Amino acid sequence: MPQIKHVVIMKFKPSTPPQKIQEIFTALADLRGKIPGLLDFTGGPYSSSEGLNNGFTHGFIMTFADTASRDGYIPHPEHDKVKQLIIPELDGGLSGIVAFDWEHHPA
Numbered sequence: 001m002p003q004i005k006h007v008v009i010m011k012f013k014p015s016t017p018p019q020k021i022q023e024i025f026t027a028l029a030d031l032r033g034k035i036p037g038l039l040d041f042t043g044g045p046y047s048s049s050e051g052l053n054n055g056f057t058h059g060f061i062m063t064f065a066d067t068a069s070r071d072g073y074i075p076h077p078e079h080d081k082v083k084q085l086i087i088p089e090l091d092g093g094l095s096g097i098v099a100f101d102w103e104h105h106p107a
Contacts, residue, residue, distance in 0.1 A: 002103035003039070004064040006073075011056045011096035016089045021045075021058065024089070027082045028060060034078040037069020038062060055091070056098070063104070070101065 012021060029041050043060025046053045064070040073079055090096030 001066050002105050004067055004070040005102050005104045006062040006064060006070060007059065007100045008043075008062075009053075009056045009059040009098045010086065011091045012058060012089050013091045020085075020089060024082070024085050025058075025060070027085055031062075031073075031078055031082065035069075035073050035076055037065035038073060039065055056096075067103075 025043060028043065032038050032041055040063040041060065043058065045058050046056065062073075064073065086097070087094070
């Protein structure tokens with residue numbers, strides 16, 4: 001059964017303090033113990049010299065055990081709590097975030 005990779009790219013407002021961004025990433029990482037089937041989380045600020053981020057500042061990847069786990073994450077109350085931390089800090093509202101998922105077949 002394939003895992004699901006969930007990638008989110010965000011553009012935080014220039015006025016968002018670093019402490020708030022840290023709070024958001026801590027809350028995201030803490031979802032590992034709260035969302036069934038959430039296997040892995042990693043994320044952070046943009047760090048490439050390539051310059052293709054189009055103003056997006058941070059991103060993260062979550063790995064879910066399967067589609068059902070990812071589907072359970074979307075309406076989960078703990079996910080909603082984290083979204084309430086993120087959305088007010090996005091530059092441009094919901095246009096300041098991109099989410100993209102795909103099936104991953106581990107070798």
